[in-house]
Amino acid sequence: MNVYFITGVSKGIGFELAKQLSEAGHFVVGIARTMSELDGVKFISADLSETDKLESVMDELFASAPQNAKSFTLINNAGMVDPIGLIGAVNAVEMTNAIAVNLTAPMILSNAFISKLKDFKGSKRIINISSGAGRKAYEGWGTYCTTKAGLDHFSRVVALEQSKEEYPVEIVSIAPGIVDTSMQETIRASNEDAFPLHDQFVTYKEQGLLSSTEQTAQKIISFAENVDFREVGPIADVRNY
Template sequence: MKAYIITGVSKGIGLELAKQVSKAGHFVVGIARTECELDEMKFIQADLSITENLESMMNEIIDSVPQNIGSFTLINNAGMVDPIGLIGTVSAEEMTKAIAVNLTAPMIISNTFISKLKGFEGSKRIVNISSGAGRNAYEGWGTYCATKAGLDHFSRVVALEQLNAKHPVEIVSIAPGIIDTGMQEAIRASNKEAFPLLERFIDYKEQGVLSSPEQTAQKLISFIENKDFKEVGPIVDIRKF
């Protein structure tokens, strides 16, 4: 049996990932700010923007995992696209919250995961759900782009450090493509002044080019279970696999 720890499980690809790995018979711990009714997993309700609680939460989660687990996979999926707007017009409070959820939280959670499982000899993997926005600049997404770029570079550093670990953790930061989720709805609900690329994202929906959460989760699980992270490197786009 494998253990999966997944953030952002109340909707979108997080929920689909939790459903699919639970159905496969694995032990799943899901974390989300809003309630998630999925009986097959252990659910932890937590606001990841409140970062001072994350270390103790992760320690408790790992302690709750059954003794017969053969591998651990952490999927840092939770994220937010807000605030959308040109820099100079956005709320400092919203920027701070987004940085906490998109970057600070996965860094703390990953740090605790690596520390707590230092002596575990089985397979250990961290999957950071990134975005093409971390690799390209988009007007109106200053905070989102910066946090995803930070998540990518954090993953590069961890991959480098783990080369010298006795029982290493493998890590990838993976862009999942454009998915038909609530985040896309939030993007389309913005205005062109705040987000100059608005029409492009409306077209994605109208032209039917968005992937479903179900399809994306299937691709991610196949990648996680079948690819050698060290071979593909720490920065990945799922559309290339």
């Protein structure tokens, strides 16, 4: 039995990942603030911004997993693009919340995941859903770009550390491309003063240039099933596979 823990399953890529992996016969536990209507997926309610509770969430995840698991995969998918705005005009509370959800939560969950599976001899993987914004600067996305860059670099560090372990955890931080999610709706609802590339992202939608969540989830799953993380390295882009 292959076990998957996935954050942010109430919608978007996370919803599709949970749905497709469950339909393929895997044991899936989804984590989100609001309940998802996903048959065959166990659901745990958690607010990832409440970082002091996340180690307990990981305890709950493992308590729900079958004893005969052959592999464990943690997919840190949850993320938020807000606050959108030029630095100097961003709300500090919103910035703090975004850092917690996009970066602190994946770090804490990954830390607990690695700790609990230290002596597990089966396959162990962490997939961090990153963004091209972590690899290129965008005006108006100071917080989002920074958190995704941090997630990438965190993945590099974990890969380096785990390469020396007897039973290593494989890790990759993968950019999913430009996907038609609620995050894109948030971007299009912003204004050009806050996000100078606003019109470009409106055009992506109008010209049908956004990938669907279904297609993106399929590509991520195919990547996970067919690619050796150690050969690829900790940084990847699903559009290259």
